[in-house]
Amino acid sequence: MLNSVAENLESAEIPFTYFPCKRDDPELSNMHRMLPTIAYGITEYYPDYRAILSDVISKPAGHSILTGDVEKQSKLLFGESYELISPSGSSRPTVHVILIDALDECRNHHDEGKTTVERRVLLRILLDLAKSVPWIKILIASRR
Numbered sequence: 180m181l182n183s184v185a186e187n188l189e190s191a192e193i194p195f196t197y198f199p200c201k202r203d204d205p206e207l208s209n210m211h212r213m214l215p216t217i218a219y220g221i222t223e224y225y226p227d228y229r230a231i232l233s234d235v236i237s238k239p240a241g242h243s244i245l246t247g248d249v250e251k252q253s254k255l256l257f258g259e260s261y262e263l264i265s266p267s268g269s270s271r272p273t274v275h276v277i278l279i280d281a282l283d284e285c286r287n288h289h290d291e292g293k294t295t296v297e298r299r300v301l302l303r304i305l306l307d308l309a310k311s312v313p314w315i316k317i318l319i320a321s322r323r
Contacts, residue, residue: 180320181280188276195276196220202284210285210297211252214304215244217277218256221264224275231263232256249297253304261311274314277305282321 181197188195196217201207222229235241235255244255257264282302286294302319309317 181278181318184318185278188278193274193276194224195278197278197280199280200282200285202281208284208286210249210287210294210301211245211247213279213285213301214249214252214256220277221275225264228264235263249301249304253308257308261308264308264312264315274316277315277317279305279317279319282319283323 182199185195185197197220198213198216199207200210200213206212218232222232236244241255244252247255282298285298285301287297305317305319309315
């Protein structure tokens with residue numbers, strides 16, 4: 180469903196990051212890949228954040244970026260109160276759209292029992308991100 184939205188954003192040259200969750204794909208169904216993918220997508224359009232994130236990832240704590248729980252990932256990628264992604268600067272985009280398709284197909288590969296809880300935590304993180312960083316817009320599709 181969000182595939183056509185992504186195509187429209189691309190043709191309108193509006194910066195976006197697209198994460199299509201797919202139940203039968205180990206990479207695209209892994210919710211621990213979502214926040215790093217979003218962060219990477221933003222770095223393509225926001226050089227100031229790219230430099231900040233590069234510094235964070237190069238530190239020892241940054242090496243666990245793909246294995247930590249989503250709250251730990253959020254703090255590493257965006258900062259405790261999203262300060263890493265929202266510094267002042269002229270290179271900041273006017274808008275960046277985050278598209279997450281089929282969220283219900285994403286799961287915790289490390290512990291299936293935590294999938295529902297982590298999905299809720301992920302939604303809270305995304306809501307907080309959208310509230311804290313006004314140029315971030317998020318569109319999520321899910322059957323549940």
